[in-house]
Amino acid sequence: MGKRRNNKQLLTSLSKKQKKHLKEFGEVHPFDDVVSEKSERTQVVELVPSPEHSDAEAEHLDEEEDEPEEKTAYQKLLTTLNRPSGDDHSEEETTDDEEEEDLGVEENSVDKEDGNDDDDDGEEEEEPEDSGVVLTQASESEKVVHEGGEDFIDKEHESQFCLEGNLIGERGQEDIGDVDQDNDMYFQHFGTELSEDDMQKITLGTKPNTQIKWPKxxxxxCTTPLETFGALSSHKDLPAFHKLLETSCSNTKTLNSKEEAEETSAxxxxxxxxxxxxxxxxxxxxCPLKVGSQVRSAYCLHALNHVLKANSLVLTHNAQLREQQQEAKKGAELEHELRDQGLTRPKVLILVPFRGxxxxxxxxLISLLESKGKKVVVSNKKRFKDEYGNDSDTKPNRPDDYHAIFLxxxxxxxxxxxxIIRNSMRLYAPFYSSDIIIASPLxxxxVLGVEGEFNRDFDFLxxxxxxxxxxxxxxxxxxxxxxxxxxxxxxxxxxxxxxVDFSRVRMWNLNNLAQHYRQTLVFSSIQDPxxxxxxxxxxxxxxxxxxxxNIPKTGSICQVLVQLPHVFQMFSSDSFINHNARFQYFxxxxLPQYRDSVMSHTLVYIPSYFDYVRLRNYMKKQEMNFASVCEYSSKSEVNRARHFFMNGDKQFMLYTERFHFYKRYVIKGIQNLVFYGLPSFPHFYSEVCNMLAAGGQGxxxxxxxxxxxxxxxxxKLSAITGAQRAGQMLHSNKSVHLFITGEDQAS
Incomplete structure (x- = not known):
């Protein structure tokens, strides 16, 4: 400790220029060195005469770095000098320690915690480099710990859930030898090899369309690019389930939640x-209120059945390969190759919006894997509940669909x-050791990053x-x-x-045809292009x-309770993405019809944020009296806008669809309503129209x-007005159509 105290005193005696040189180059400038009065002969060090030998240097670079006692030219120069006695002893040691004090501020706290000074004289020259390594490792470890709190990865159970090191279960529950692979759609789908003609038909050929109707x-x-596999028939058969899922599938309680068992199972x-x-x-x-839970249970069963069959096939082939290897030692010939894997292990990707x-x-998934007398062993279950558990505050006075979405x-x-291996499930598994990946697009x-980023990774997909x-x-x-x-x-x-073991990879994976074998399941509550x-x-x-x-017979306009005339105006546009036509028409x-002071309290509903920005900028240039709220507005900005609009201080209010989706506020004081575009969610139309009755003004x-x-x-139009009315409006010669709601209630 005394030595460090002396080093600090010496450090304070240096000038700013000397400290800067020490920090940049890791040593004091030779001009400031303390040398003896007796001059010594300077040692001449021969350097590489020409950069022509740079290739030879690169070849022997690793060998030179491995030499433990290699000294620099400056260090060789110091060895020719006589060390003075007394107060001037070991200037080299002082310089190195000062460097450590300057560059290793954080290291001092580490040394204090460890109780080690690391002041051995024999390691004086190597101490600054070692200190830098310690600092880097410490900062990286702290970073890993910090990131681990957000993205924890379980690496302790790697051997238990590794497919390469596991064999079939003792009871043969993973064995697929008795499965009828000819009638199992899993083996038919992934066992089919596509020819070049098939590839041309898929990419360039026409896809015939057929239409059938099922009761529920x-x-x-249906579109079928290859006639070989035929179109969808009216005959419905359940897929063959894995042995672990047979008991769960037979129990209808596993698949339904609130609806009646018969209707749900149908x-x-x-x-x-x-x-x-x-x-x-x-x-x-x-719809999240009606069939959302049933759809989620169904695709979970389908995905789990797919994963269990794929893993069972790999585990069974592992046992067969071990038997073949044992027979090969006895002189027997190996059988045909067993190709049952992809280039990476993840098989199923589920995109969901929220942690809930x-x-x-x-x-x-746990309930599906559970069978009578057996429970599923789930790793990191407690951590999962803490991070993905209930963390939202219930907001009263919100529609039922809002609570269903933000649950x-x-x-x-x-x-x-x-x-997943047998009856065991590991959460937080590394992506390349996972069977299922559940994530949000964000x-x-x-992780995927963009082109040019260094730490991007997308191989797991x-x-x-x-x-x-x-x-x-x-x-x-x-x-x-x-x-x-x-x-x-x-x-x-x-x-x-x-x-990856390329001898086990399917040929269509190696030929970059995996996209033609991928099944995509998209579930939504609305029809959207x-x-x-x-x-x-x-x-x-x-x-x-x-x-x-399915064609909607009645639209959401029937749910409007207030007496209100609805004027639908059609404008001409040549493209779906052409926003200029809508803006110019508006x-x-x-807009000129509502700029009069008589037409106050006008709310403009805007589905797109880009249209919102464009319209807001236009109104600012025109110096119009308006307020605006969007999904990025702060709470204070929203409160001020609602207050000014309700009191009539602001004539217009710009109101985005995403703000309504996340907040569902009731805007009071609306007397005139303008839909810049039809809402993406049809029930938003009736919700906003019914806001007119909340203010009680006018x-x-x-x-x-x-x-x-x-x-x-x-x-969107058919979901609001109904399919029949929408067809008439789209093919009519008139561009303006009028609907009146709430006449019965008003009378």
């Missing part, structure tokens, strides 16, 4: 039959790997065989770009091998696609409602 699912539109029977064909599926009627949904999925923990940044986006997108409509309210970013990185060739575009543009399943398209035709006869639409808003 309704109208099903709906899930058709849904499982559709998913069992391994065709892509788009189901846009996944992950909690429900894990509970369903539980509503954090939208997460990702977790799950590995959670995956931070190379062999995904099943993609499940749950609550795709909620992703529209978050950030749809994250979903598209994930889709772009699906089934790409990995950049590294990740320890952006969601359907995923299946039409970014999915190429060789077995085709199935889309549920500015030229609609006469009922003076209330107005105007909605803009184009021919590309057919799905």
């Amino acid at each position: 699912m309704g109208s099903l539109f 709906f899930q029977f058709e849904l499982l039959a559709l998913m069992g064909t391994y065709k892509d599926l788009y189901y846009p009627e996944n 949904v992950v909690l429900q999925i894990i509970h369903i 539980g923990n509503v954090d939208d940044h997460f990702r977790m790997g799950i590995s 959670g995956l986006r931070t 190379s062999s995904i065989e099943m993609l499940i997108v749950d609550q795709a409509d909620v992703f529209l309210m978050q950030n749809w770009e994250h979903v598209l970013h994930v889709m772009k990185h699906m089934n790409l060739q990995p950049l590294e091998s990740h320890g 952006q969601i359907s575009n995923i299946l039409s543009k970014q999915c190429a399943n060789y077995r085709g696609q199935v889309s549920v398209k 500015v030229d035709k609609v 006469e009922v006869t003076s209330w107005t409602c105007t909605a803009l639409y184009s021919r590309f808003d057919a799905h």
Whole structure:
């Protein structure tokens, strides 16, 4: 400790220039060295004469770094000097210690905790380098601990859940030798080898469409790129389930929650039959209040059945390979290759919007794996409940669908790997040791990164065989770009091998055809072109696609309770993404009607945030009296805007759809309502219209409602007005249509 005290005193005696040189170069400038009065002959060190030998240096660089006692030219120079006695002893030691004091401030605290001074004279020259290593390792370990609190990864149970080191169970529950593989759709789908002609038909050929109707699912539109596999038939059969799931599937209580067992099992029977064909599926009627839990239970059963069959096949082949190796030692010849894997282990990717949904999925998976007298061993279950448990405050006076969507923990940044072996489940498994990955689009986006980033990784998505997108409509309210970013990185060739045994990899994985074998299941509560575009543009399943398209008979306009005239104005547009036509029509035709002071208390409902920004900037330039609220507005800004609008201090209020989705506030004081675009959720139309009765201002006869639409808003229009009325409005020669609601209540 005394030595360090002396070093600190010497450090304070240095000038600013000397300290700067010490910090930058790790040593005091030779001009400031204390040398003896007796001059010594300077040692000449020969350097490399020319950079032409740089290649030779590069070849022997590692050998030179391995030499333990190699000294620099400056250190050789110091050895020629005589060390003075007394107060001037060991200037080299002082210099090194001062460097340690200056560069290793954080190290002092580490040394104090360890109780070690590390002041041995024999290690004086190497001490600064070692100190830097210690500091770097300490900071990295602290970073790992800090990040581990957010992204914990279980590495303790790696050997237990490793497929390569496990064999079939003692009771043969993993053995698939007695399974009829010819009639099992799993083995048919992944055992099919596509020819070059088939590939051309899938990518360039026409896809014939057929339509059938099932009792519970309704109208099903099927596209089949290859005629060999045929279209969907009216005959419905459940897929063959794994042995571990047979008892769970026979129990209808596992599959339903609140609905009656018969009706629920009938709906899930058709849904499982559709998913069992391994065709892509788009189901846009996944209402969280009615069938949300049933759909989630069904796709969990399908995904778990897929994973168990895949793992059972690998474990069975492991035992067969061991037997073949033992026979090979005796002189027998090896049989044909057993190809049963992808380039990476993850097989199922489930995209969900919130952590609370992950909690429900894990509970369903555990209940499906449980059998009579046997419980599932779940690793890291306590940590999972703490991180994914109920963490949301219940907000009163909200609609039922709001509570169903935002149930539980509503954090939208997460990702977790799950590995399953027999009756054991490991949560927080590393991605490359996982069978199922459950994540949010934002959670995956931070891992996938973008081109140019150093720490990006997307190899774990190379062999995904099943993609499940749950609550795709909620992703529209978050950030749809994250979903598209994930889709772009699906089934790409990995950049590294990740320890895969290429002799076990399927040939279509090696030939980069995994996207044609991937099944994509998309569940949403609304029909939206952006969601359907995923299946039409970014999915190429060789077995085709199935889309549920049921025509709505009555629209949400029937749920409007106030007496209100609804004026629907149609504008011409040449493209779905052309926002200029809507903006010009609103500015030229609609906005002048409401700029009069008589038309005060006007709320403008805007579905798109980009349209909101454009309209807000226009009103600022025109110096119009308006308030605005969006999903990025603070609570104080929202309160001020609502107060000024209700009191009439602000004539207009710009109101975004995502703000209404997350808050569901009742805006008081509305007398005139303008829908800049039709709501994505049809029930939002009736909710906003019914807000007019909340303020109690103005006469009922003076209330107005105007909605803009184009021919590309057919799905939204039919969900609001009904399919029959929407067809008439879209094909009519008139561009303005009037509906009046609430006449019976008013009278």
